[in-house]
Amino acid sequence: MDCGASRSLLKQSRLSSDQEALLAAHLASCAACADDEADAIGQLLRHAHLSAVHPSPTLTATIMARLPQVAPGVLYAREQQQERWRQLLSGLGLVLASVIVVLVSLWQGVTTRSSAAILAGWGGRTSAFAHFLLRLILVSKSVLQGSTPLVALLLMLVVLTGVVVQRLPRLWLPRAVVTTVLGLGLVVAVLARYPTSGSSSVLQGGRHSVQAPITVVTGAAGDVLSLFGDIRVQGYIQGDVATLGGKVILTPGSIVDGSVLSGAGSVQTTGAQIVGGVIDGLGPVPALAEVAPGSNNAAQGGLTRLGGMLGALVTLLLAGLWLMLQGERLCSASEQLQRAPLKVLGLGLAATLVLGTLCLAISTILAATLFGTVLIPLVLLVVHLPYIQGIAIVGQALGHRIAGSDEPVHGLWGIGMQAVVVISLAFVAPIASLVTFYLLGSLGLGAALFTSRHSQISF
Amino acid sequence: MEPHSEELGWIERSQQGDHAAFAQLVEAYQGPVYNLAYRMLHDAGEAEDATQEIFLRAYTKLVMYDRERKFITWLLSIASNYCIDQLRRRRANVVTLDDIAYAIPSTVAGPERRALDQEQRTAIQRAVNQLPDTYRLITVLRYYQDFSYEEIEAITGLSEATVKTRLFRARRMLQELLIKEGGVPWIVEPAVHS
Structure with missing residues (x-):
């Protein structure tokens, strides 16, 4: 007797003695059927099995009347061709949009500096949002100045090409070769655009350095920017002054046409005049004034911490909402997470790396123009959606561990546990809190990605 | 094959x-x-x-x-x-349970037995209808359409272990749902499979 016949007999309420003997013999040798036999609910389902339902007699005719006249092969080829065109057009559209953004960013009058100045004019002295945007703009400039549009465009192109390459079924070059060439091209392009470490260079009328101090004695006709170098300025600067990992010293009588930023150092502006805003690492202070360094740091630090905590709280609430609305879809990912936590964590961290790079590239392009700057918060929100889902998945897995079920309410307990950890850490170690949050989010994100890759049905 | x-x-x-x-x-x-x-x-x-x-x-x-x-x-x-x-x-x-419950024909003779089966079957069908989509699919394939684990694996693309896990969970959910419906003396505690 095979398993099918066994299952058929298991469904019947009465068996003849011969059938019983055959069934017993099969159950003794087949573990799967023996499990079924021992399974009360399964038995119940089988005994209550429903009579087969029948479609209407005209169903075949209806289907045949709707059948396309051409052969399946032709239909499939047409679909494939349409799909390729769709991908090509969407890829070209995105590349075209990137090129337009870059061209606009290079257009004189809509430069980063004017964006910053305009934003500062909007209410930069009081608006935390405007200060946040200013900070983002200046950080982006500091990192990628000189090659900002080019590097961002290259990053975008690499991502887009990668997507298109993955979609093309037949390519005369192996995908690995294409990806390697693109990656190497990107690295070479980036290295070629950056000045040599430890030296400074003149760029578009301004000054630029990596790991080297800059001293401007007679003013500059552009931005003065450094990575890990101090900046000392005297005279009239027709641009922004920004450094990450260094300090900025503006001598009395200096005038900065744009804004001033020190990413992790301090700003001395005594006697100087600044048209844009001043950001001294921990927080912005009013512009157009002689400012004592660090005067507002403590209050701003507290505000930043509070903002971070509120952000985490909102994210966790959204994760709870996600779980309540879509909990059933998260079951597979939750199972996967419990089954192979390290594997999904690795995948999640890799995804975070890609998302971070993409986010930086897009934000940099957007930060180049005033209009694009306004879109940055939207980009940041979109980038965080997978993490909200990730937190919900981790919550469900924790809930399952605690209560042994996938009920959404138990998943909420899991999200609550994460909330307690993240928010508690925010009081004592904000950075650790942030890292924990993204680790948890990446864990869930990895589980979601792993499940979607390994399941034919997108459960 | x-x-x-x-x-x-x-x-x-x-x-x-x-x-x-x-x-x-x-x-x-x-x-x-x-x-x-x-x-x-x-x-x-x-x-x-x-x-x-x-x-x-x-x-x-x-x-x-x-x-x-x-x-x-x-x-x-x-x-x-x-x-x-x-x-x-x-x-x-929004679909209510009453909307989705439907009459299930009985094939067993005898009016009393048929009435009892009808009640049981309706309760079971209601419970199955309340299962999450993917769990319901696997339950239907296994218990109503008699597919083996390997066949369900081929149909859904899930691994055999996942199919088994989901079936186990589906049965647990069904048990809870049927007990929640109340007055179902024919429910017995299922054996626990890992």
Whole structure:
């Protein structure tokens, strides 16, 4: 007797003695059927099995009347061709949009500096949002100045090409070769655009350095920017002054046409005049004034911490909402997470790396123009959606561990546990809190990605 | 597993655009497809529409059919995806349990026994209807359509371990749902499988 016949007999309420003997013999040798036999609910389902339902007699005719006249092969080829065109057009559209953004960013009058100045004019002295945007703009400039549009465009192109390459079924070059060439091209392009470490260079009328101090004695006709170098300025600067990992010293009588930023150092502006805003690492202070360094740091630090905590709280609430609305879809990912936590964590961290790079590239392009700057918060929100889902998945897995079920309410307990950890850490170690949050989010994100890759049905 | 020669002939001719051959495939397999759609969607009209769409999709994708697979599992994998999609689209609509419960014909003789079975079956069907879509699909495939774990694996693309885990969980959920319905003395504690 095979398993099918066994299952058929298991469904019947009465068996003849011969059938019983055959069934017993099969159950003794087949573990799967023996499990079924021992399974009360399964038995119940089988005994209550429903009579087969029948479609209407005209169903075949209806289907045949709707059948396309051409052969399946032709239909499939047409679909494939349409799909390729769709991908090509969407890829070209995105590349075209990137090129337009870059061209606009290079257009004189809509430069980063004017964006910053305009934003500062909007209410930069009081608006935390405007200060946040200013900070983002200046950080982006500091990192990628000189090659900002080019590097961002290259990053975008690499991502887009990668997507298109993955979609093309037949390519005369192996995908690995294409990806390697693109990656190497990107690295070479980036290295070629950056000045040599430890030296400074003149760029578009301004000054630029990596790991080297800059001293401007007679003013500059552009931005003065450094990575890990101090900046000392005297005279009239027709641009922004920004450094990450260094300090900025503006001598009395200096005038900065744009804004001033020190990413992790301090700003001395005594006697100087600044048209844009001043950001001294921990927080912005009013512009157009002689400012004592660090005067507002403590209050701003507290505000930043509070903002971070509120952000985490909102994210966790959204994760709870996600779980309540879509909990059933998260079951597979939750199972996967419990089954192979390290594997999904690795995948999640890799995804975070890609998302971070993409986010930086897009934000940099957007930060180049005033209009694009306004879109940055939207980009940041979109980038965080997978993490909200990730937190919900981790919550469900924790809930399952605690209560042994996938009920959404138990998943909420899991999200609550994460909330307690993240928010508690925010009081004592904000950075650790942030890292924990993204680790948890990446864990869930990895589980979601792993499940979607390994399941034919997108459960 | 190699499909038998007659079926293989229909498939090959259908791939060349022979409608008569495809009609043979529709005739042969409309029953399982319709039953799966009916158990998943709980509506005869919707199940019939779904069956049409599933066969149209199958026709379009026929060139991708792998002869190593059983045709029925390939076809039901299309059907499963379609039904899950439909349920997700439909989820926005509010449907009460009374709306989705339907009469289930009894095949057992005797009025008392039939009444009891009818009650049990309605309760069971209601409970099955409350299962999450993917759990319901696997329950239907296993207990109503009698597919083995390997066949369910081929249809859904899930691993055998996941299929087993989900079946186990589905049974646990069904047990809880049936007990919640109240007054079901025929429920017994299921054996626990890991």
